[in-house]
Amino acid sequence: MKQVVTIVAVDDNPANLKLVSDLLEIEGYRVLRCADPDTALKTIENERPVLVLMDIGLPGMDGMQLTKIIKSRPHLSSIIIVALTAFAMKEDKERVMAAGCDGYITKPIDTRKFKDEVETFLKKKA
Amino acid sequence: MVIKKQRAKPSKKPRKETQSSDERFRLVVESAPNAMVLVNNHGKIVLINGQAERLFGFSRKQLIGKGLETLIPERFKTQHPQFRGNFFSSPETRSMGAGRDLFALRSDGTEVAVEIGLNPLESEEGPMVLASIIDITERKKIEERFRLIVESAPYAMILVNDQGKMIFANSETEKLFRYTRNQLIGNGIEMLIPTRVRNKHPQYREAFHQKPKMRAMGEGRELFAVRRDGTEFPVEIGLNPITSPEGHMVLASITDISDRKAQEANRLKSEFLANMSHELRTPLNAILGFSELMIDKKIGDLNAKQLDYLNDIHASGLHLLNLINNVLDLSKIEVGKVELRLEDFDLSDTVDQLVKTLVPIAVKKGITITQLLTPEVPSICLDRSKFKQVLYNLLSNAIKFNNPGGTVAIESSKDGLNSFKIAVTDTGIGIAEKDQKNIFVPFLQVDTSLTRRHEGSGLGLALTKEIVELHMGKIEVKSAVDAGTTFTVTLPISLQKP
Numbered sequence: 001m002k003q004v005v006t007i008v009a010v011d012d013n014p015a016n017l018k019l020v021s022d023l024l025e026i027e028g029y030r031v032l033r034c035a036d037p038d039t040a041l042k043t044i045e046n047e048r049p050v051l052v053l054m055d056i057g058l059p060g061m062d063g064m065q066l067t068k069i070i071k072s073r074p075h076l077s078s079i080i081i082v083a084l085t086a087f088a089m090k091e092d093k094e095r096v097m098a099a100g101c102d103g104y105i106t107k108p109i110d111t112r113k114f115k116d117e118v119e120t121f122l123k124k125k126a
Numbered sequence: 127m128v129i130k131k132q133r134a135k136p137s138k139k140p141r142k143e144t145q146s147s148d149e150r151f152r153l154v155v156e157s158a159p160n161a162m163v164l165v166n167n168h169g170k171i172v173l174i175n176g177q178a179e180r181l182f183g184f185s186r187k188q189l190i191g192k193g194l195e196t197l198i199p200e201r202f203k204t205q206h207p208q209f210r211g212n213f214f215s216s217p218e219t220r221s222m223g224a225g226r227d228l229f230a231l232r233s234d235g236t237e238v239a240v241e242i243g244l245n246p247l248e249s250e251e252g253p254m255v256l257a258s259i260i261d262i263t264e265r266k267k268i269e270e271r272f273r274l275i276v277e278s279a280p281y282a283m284i285l286v287n288d289q290g291k292m293i294f295a296n297s298e299t300e301k302l303f304r305y306t307r308n309q310l311i312g313n314g315i316e317m318l319i320p321t322r323v324r325n326k327h328p329q330y331r332e333a334f335h336q337k338p339k340m341r342a343m344g345e346g347r348e349l350f351a352v353r354r355d356g357t358e359f360p361v362e363i364g365l366n367p368i369t370s371p372e373g374h375m376v377l378a379s380i381t382d383i384s385d386r387k388a389q390e391a392n393r394l395k396s397e398f399l400a401n402m403s404h405e406l407r408t409p410l411n412a413i414l415g416f417s418e419l420m421i422d423k424k425i426g427d428l429n430a431k432q433l434d435y436l437n438d439i440h441a442s443g444l445h446l447l448n449l450i451n452n453v454l455d456l457s458k459i460e461v462g463k464v465e466l467r468l469e470d471f472d473l474s475d476t477v478d479q480l481v482k483t484l485v486p487i488a489v490k491k492g493i494t495i496t497q498l499l500t501p502e503v504p505s506i507c508l509d510r511s512k513f514k515q516v517l518y519n520l521l522s523n524a525i526k527f528n529n530p531g532g533t534v535a536i537e538s539s540k541d542g543l544n545s546f547k548i549a550v551t552d553t554g555i556g557i558a559e560k561d562q563k564n565i566f567v568p569f570l571q572v573d574t575s576l577t578r579r580h581e582g583s584g585l586g587l588a589l590t591k592e593i594v595e596l597h598m599g600k601i602e603v604k605s606a607v608d609a610g611t612t613f614t615v616t617l618p619i620s621l622q623k624p
Contacts, residue, residue, distance in 0.1 A: 013408060013412075015409070015411075015412035015416075016408070016411050016412060016415075019411060019412055019415040019416060019419075020415075022419065022425075023415070023419060023424075026419075026424050026425070057404075086403075086404045086405075086407040086408050086411070087400070087404055107407055107408065107410075107411045108407055108410040108411040108413075108414045108415065108443075108447060109411060109414075109415060110414075110418075111414075111415050111418040111419055111422070112418065112422070
């Protein structure tokens with residue numbers, strides 16, 4: 001029996017949260033949906049997902065803060081965090097990586113490529 | 127020789143005492159830290175001290191009894207007897223030559239810059255003057271250094287007295303305000319202030335004198351200065367209170383901050399654009415993503431009409447995304463935020479890559495793409511991804527606006543020592559002469575009904591032109607209605623400095 005992989009998706013925009021979560025559920029992942037950083041942290045602590053899809057918004061917002069917190073807790077630091085960002089500029093990508101993300105995918109996502117990109121991140125860990 | 131204080135009566139002291147007061151005098155003169163020369167009213171040197179011997183390079187024997195003019199440079203000699211005459215007619219202790227630069231002559235013929243103090247004395251032999259002479263070469267050197275510093279300062283420096291009059295301005299002031307020093311000195315500082323704020327200024331000056339403190343002027347306000355021709359420019363002003371023998375003054379240092387303001391405006395603009403682009407892309411995620419999921423039948427089957435509409439939604443979403451990206455790119459270039467990443471790359475490889483990506487849509491319309499690249503330009507050194515952007519835009523337009531079954535020809539040629547041309551020719555609908563100047567203007571589209579069908583963003587060529595010009599190149603179009611179009615781009619072969 002194939003083991004179900006748990007992914008936590010964090011996005012304060014309901015449509016975007018629905019999009020990534022539905023997309024991955026169709027592919028057979030178990031996706032837990034979180035609309036704010038506090039819910040996300042609680043869920044991550046309780047469920048210990050393999051991967052977190054983190055919406056990174058404007059500077060000063062919670063996505064990067066949450067990433068730093070997760071990476072600073074030893075029992076959570078091995079969780080793969082992939083940032084979803086609508087920013088296209090080099091400096092923004094650098095900032096995202098500096099906050100501790102393991103990678104990023106730019107928005108708007110290409111749904112046809114998305115599942116492969118997620119798979120690549122999961123494989124890296126294994 | 128008997129020396130007495132001025133206006134004292136001749137003494138009836140015994141000889142021994144007058145001898146010892148003579149001695150005392152000699153001792154005082156000899157031990158003085160300055161060069162001292164005692165001169166009688168005929169201009170003859172009566173006594174000098176050791177310092178004077180050292181300063182002038184003469185021994186006592188050589189000077190005593192000689193005229194004072196021996197120690198004066200040629201060009202001042204003729205006037206000097208007159209000065210001596212003036213002094214003896216109204217003798218008083220004072221410094222010599224106020225406002226003039228004084229020079230003395232050494233035994234070896236060289237000159238030394240000096241300051242001279244004059245002391246009248248009465249003696250039995252008549253009135254005399256004791257001159258004390260200071261070598262001010264060092265002081266002048268230091269003064270010259272300060273003058274150089276002030277004159278070479280990159281900002282305007284103006285010294286303003288407590289009446290608001292300018293008493294000194296450095297050369298940068300002349301450059302910045304376009305006046306000569308003479309036109310400024312003696313006039314009020316208010317002449318450099320725009321008329322609309324001029325009347326308030328005396329108040330500010332008064333307030334500053336009440337509480338003089340080194341500080342920047344106009345905290346929180348925007349300051350402007352006005353040039354001779356009436357044009358204004360933004361400035362930053364530092365104020366330094368100075369107390370000197372001339373009274374309370376202010377040293378104002380003025381910097382032209384026009385550049386800095388322009389940069390700030392640019393920075394804010396590009397920040398705004400980055401944020402705006404981010405905001406616009408976020409909802410597109412849902413539009414493109416959900417329509418894709420449905421088109422790919424990931425959540426159930428669709429009838430033909432549903433599929434058709436969803437394809438339209440998706441295509442419009444892509445179009446919008448393209449538009450947003452192009453707007454951001456265009457403004458980045460305008461704001462000067464784009465830096466070219468130069469690299470050497472093979473021209474024909476790059477063209478091949480691009481053609482490969484476009485073959486699918488070319489085949490759909492039955493279009494053939496041909497290449498004729500000159501071997502004279504095998505590789506170029508430019509920003510590779512931007513070059514590809516330009517070529518992609520021209521090629522995709524050539525296919526888009528082509529007639530079914532038509533051709534697209536890519537040709538390159540060498541154009542002088544460090545320049546090449548690349549031309550893209552299509553057999554399509556062409557561009558009317560009257561429209562040719564408009565095609566590079568952002569959002570201005572030619573014959574909107576036709577181009578709407580072709581889904582142009584109206585920005586592709588505008589962006590292409592900007593990129594070409596950023597590379598110091600140029601783009602030209604040759605076309606006529608229904609006779610096809612040729613776009614020719616001229617670029618340097620290498621932008622790298624040798």
